[in-house]
Amino acid sequence: MKGHTISYLFLEGLKSLWKNRLMAFASVATIVLSLLVLGMSYAIANNFEYIIGQIEQKIGISVYLNDTLSDIQTAELEKKIKSIPNVSQVSYITKDEALQIFAGEDIVLYDEFKDDNPLPASFEVRVNQIVNQQAVVEQLMQLGLEVNFFQAETDIFISLNAAIQFFSSIVIIILIIISLLLITNTIKLTVFVRKKEIEIMKYIGATDSFIRVPFLVEGISIGIIGVIIPTIVIFRVYDVVARGLSKVLIDVVGGIYLRPIETIMVGLVPIYIVLAIGISMLGSIIALRRHLKV
Template sequence: MTIAAVSSVTITLILVGVFLAVILNTTKLASDLENNVRVSTFLKLGVHDDSKEIVDPKDNSKKITNPDYQKLAKEIKAVPHVSKVTYSSKENELDKLTKSLGSTWNMFKGDSNPLYDVYIVEADKPENVTKVAKEIGKLDGVDRADYGGANTKKIFGLSKVIQTWGFAAAGLLLLVAVFLISNTIRMTILSRQREIQIMRLVGAKNGYIRWPFFLEGAWVGVLGAIIPSLLIGFLYRIGYIGLQKSLAQEGLYLLSPNTFVPQLILFMVVVGVVIGSIGSIVSMRRFLKI
């Protein structure tokens, strides 16, 4: 029964941890996208709009003055509702990824860099981002103009689905966990009826008798929280590294594992203790007649 109770708490907390991580991150991304007034304008390969000098196409050993220097930047600034334009080379974009995801990305420096030169365009208002992105996407030399607004509704929809079904499933498992812990404590009480009767005869108070069973339920919750805490923390860091590299180019970031994972682990431990304590209290009220 004890193993069953601990296993139930473990399964419950794993699901609660997964759903909580997904819900909080999708909510954050949706909020960031909704308030995002930036358009990431990726330049086509071979377009060096921010370079004053370029390699002479006729002689690779020579450099010439770039006749189209900041031509595209001026066209972008002329687009209605554009408030600010900032250039970021593909080297700078790689440095951002390296800082956020680790030194592994240093292997892509130089000719191996797969990123694009980018103009970060800020609109005057969030509602004008769509118009700005469409106009910039038509300009010659622009590979694509990305903004977050197109995905906001999808992310909000996904978040609502996860909240509805995730919390329902987690709530059902919480009840199962409480039931199993309650039965575990009940079996313990039944096996110690003689000891409890002796304790009462020598004058032990009700609280003194109840306290060990209460602690037993809490410890079942703590034991059930160990595996979920380690598993969720490990999986979240892997998921963060895998997803963040694609989001960073859009200026979007998931919750940092350095702060989110410790908070999530603390939350799961607290929930485990609460589940165990509730199961113990339910059992004592129903079966411990003192």
């Protein structure tokens, strides 16, 4: 196919898009609504997983130290703990720091025990993933250390994280399938409405490629518009909502944040492109194939 023919067919596709703008609008609206619902579900599921991950990181293991340990012994012990697989962070808490944490803002309580502090120094150990916490605890106990950690809370978060990942994956897959069906059926309807136009072109000798290219241009154009609109909407809405919710989370929980908008978009936009542009093209090809057999 020659260059000027391709240019002509491309322009014909754009003209046809404007000529049949009501059907094009219906197609774009279907794509936009489908992708908006999918985008919101994706952002919510992604942030639930992200928040759970942050909370997991706050659940640590306390390793209590004997008061008779020297500074050298404490430093050597810290090295051993850091060398344990899946340990991501080790923080040393002195006896005085432990008392300050325990007393909080109660100055009287702090003054009462500061000269005879019953609390031991400790290491606060964080693991890279909460599912690895039990294995780390077992290795710490093998070193003969007194260990304290929240077994019940750990089990809850492991189960909760697994459940969120499972259900969010199911929901997103269902939404993708629904979006795919809606987009494909809308494209098929668009082609069916113009069945007569296709038949006339076939009867006057137009080749399949000559008929197909303008429809593909329409499908791609509809897909591009269908991607741009929900991408902008999700970007703007998420940015506003995330700022508000982040303030609430910081005030209520402390140190908990939502995923940056850039991270959400990096994962979401490729899905949008495949669904909108890819399915629009595929829908046009499938729908045209039937009507080209005249």
